Amino acid sequence: MQIDITLSVNGERHALAVDPRTTLLDALRERLRLTGTKKGCDLGQCGACTVHIDGRRVLACLTLAAAVGDKEVRTVEGLAAGDALHPVQQAFLDCDGFQCGYCTPGQIMSAVALLDEPCGPNDDDVRELMSGNICRCGAYPNIVDAIQHVRSTQGTRG
Amino acid sequence: MHPFEFHAASNEGDAIALRTTHADARFLAGGTTLVDLMKHDVERPAHVIDINALDLARVTEEFGGIRIGAMVRNSDLAHHPLVRDRFPVLSQALLAGASPQLRNMASTGGNLLQRTRCYYFRDVASPCNKREPGSGCGALHGYNRIHAILGTSEHCIATHPSDMAVALMALDAVVHVRGARGERAIPLGQFYLLPADHPELETTLASDELIVSVHVPALDFARRSLYLKVRDRASYAFALASAAVALDMTGGTIRDARIALGGVGTVPWRARAAEEVLRGRRLESQTLQRAADAALQGAIPRGHNAFKIDLARRTLMRALARAGELS
Numbered sequence: 511m512q513i514d515i516t517l518s519v520n521g522e523r524h525a526l527a528v529d530p531r532t533t534l535l536d537a538l539r540e541r542l543r544l545t546g547t548k549k550g551c552d553l554g555q556c557g558a559c560t561v562h563i564d565g566r567r568v569l570a571c572l573t574l575a576a577a578v579g580d581k582e583v584r585t586v587e588g589l590a591a592g593d594a595l596h597p598v599q600q601a602f603l604d605c606d607g608f609q610c611g612y613c614t615p616g617q618i619m620s621a622v623a624l625l626d627e628p629c630g631p632n633d634d635d636v637r638e639l640m641s642g643n644i645c646r647c648g649a650y651p652n653i654v655d656a657i658q659h660v661r662s663t664q665g666t667r668g
Numbered sequence: 669m670h671p672f673e674f675h676a677a678s679n680e681g682d683a684i685a686l687r688t689t690h691a692d693a694r695f696l697a698g699g700t701t702l703v704d705l706m707k708h709d710v711e712r713p714a715h716v717i718d719i720n721a722l723d724l725a726r727v728t729e730e731f732g733g734i735r736i737g738a739m740v741r742n743s744d745l746a747h748h749p750l751v752r753d754r755f756p757v758l759s760q761a762l763l764a765g766a767s768p769q770l771r772n773m774a775s776t777g778g779n780l781l782q783r784t785r786c787y788y789f790r791d792v793a794s795p796c797n798k799r800e801p802g803s804g805c806g807a808l809h810g811y812n813r814i815h816a817i818l819g820t821s822e823h824c825i826a827t828h829p830s831d832m833a834v835a836l837m838a839l840d841a842v843v844h845v846r847g848a849r850g851e852r853a854i855p856l857g858q859f860y861l862l863p864a865d866h867p868e869l870e871t872t873l874a875s876d877e878l879i880v881s882v883h884v885p886a887l888d889f890a891r892r893s894l895y896l897k898v899r900d901r902a903s904y905a906f907a908l909a910s911a912a913v914a915l916d917m918t919g920g921t922i923r924d925a926r927i928a929l930g931g932v933g934t935v936p937w938r939a940r941a942a943e944e945v946l947r948g949r950r951l952e953s954q955t956l957q958r959a960a961d962a963a964l965q966g967a968i969p970r971g972h973n974a975f976k977i978d979l980a981r982r983t984l985m986r987a988l989a990r991a992g993e994l995s
Binding site: 569 | 672700
């Protein structure tokens with residue numbers, strides 16, 4: 511059985527007929543060909559599929575596409591303005607915040623959301639709020655550096 | 669994942685009517701437990717009723733306490749000024765749970781109903797009396813390091829995984845539910861069922877009932893409260909042992925106390941005997957030890973989880989000592 515849904519992703523609306531079992535992650539990757547969002551564990555444990563819904567970071571693998579409704583989804587493809595990278599994307603490059611890169615879109619989406627969340631000033635505060643994104647290469651120190659770099663240039667909330 | 673029919677409920681009445689019509693249905697809130705378990709084929713509902721559009725996402729002050737709508741997300745509740753100010757134990761418990769992404773998704777009602785992380789429950793190839801009544805318990809003589817030591821039975825030793833519910837248990841929260849026959853209020857202490865002979869029955873919620881809100885009654889001394897969680901890694905892990913404590917102090921003497929333990933019980937574990945030990949006593953190490961002994965009385969180790977008895981005792985003693993140092 512298929513149901514008709516509309517997904518609003520990175521400012522574009524898409525009408526889709528989906529099996530109700532389709533997760534937002536599979537709809538993004540398999541139907542909309544937005545493969546920047548990664549499938550890691552597919553069980554809500556690794557954070558590779560982190561996207562924003564109405565500005566809040568969530569896990570696309572545990573979100574049913576049919577339950578998104580008219581909310582706005584933002585993926586890693588929606589961060590840059592043309593060739594101008596988002597400051598967090600640039601900071602990951604500048605600080606070498608990755609190795610294999612598989613977890614990176616999720617790390618970056620988490621980091622962008624973190625900038626608008628209550629977060630203390632210290633590295634440990636950032637580590638705590640990034641704990642939902644696992645990096646098997648162990649790039650954590652540089653990921654923290656990248657985030658702290660952006661926070662120090664933008665001013666932090668908290 | 670088994671096929672299901674998807675329904676979007678527009679209001680409470682609609683949601684309850686759908687649930688009444690479809691016997692084999694589940695409500696979908698944040699989805700962090702339900703969708704996960706559907707992927708494991710542990711949950712196989714024929715109907716999924718999406719309740720995300722319901723107008724149940726407000727936190728309001730009520731007689732000095734707070735009323736929490738069932739759809740208030742864990743992150744919003746944790747950072748709400750009323751919660752941070754009056755019930756720090758609740759804010760801390762929420763922030764000790766899961767990850768920021770999951771806290772943005774998980775709802776208050778869903779958190780109360782989250783299912784155990786027992787490996788055998790989550791693996792449909794294993795025996796599990798909770799998932800498949802009568803099939804046996806894989807954990808009892810299996811790998812049971814994360815399992816419960818309090819409230820267990822010979823049929824189930826699965827740990828209740830929630831942090832939030834432990835804090836709410838210490839705060840005497842009341843769950844407000846609505847079903848086809850109307851509304852009722854269930855004190856959290858009467859909400860969860862011990863596994864006993866029927867581990868598949870986890871709460872006193874009827875199948876057509878929807879959690880609409882949770883009321884946390886006023887408790888002045890809850891300003892002196894905290895949540896201490898001990899786990900295998902610094903963050904993003906379930907509790908091996910945790911303690912929610914609130915102390916009413918005058919000078920160095922304890923007038924009253926609230927204590928609940930997590931990570932060690934088959935349900936969020938209220939430790940009234942330990943509270944009784946503390947009343948009228950000074951906050952001294954000997955008293956803390958007696959309270960911890962009282963809290964763990966009746967604990968049954970099952971092999972790999974024997975360490976939890978000492979761990980829970982020490983977690984509680986440290987939590988109480990820290991609470992005593994709060995101004």
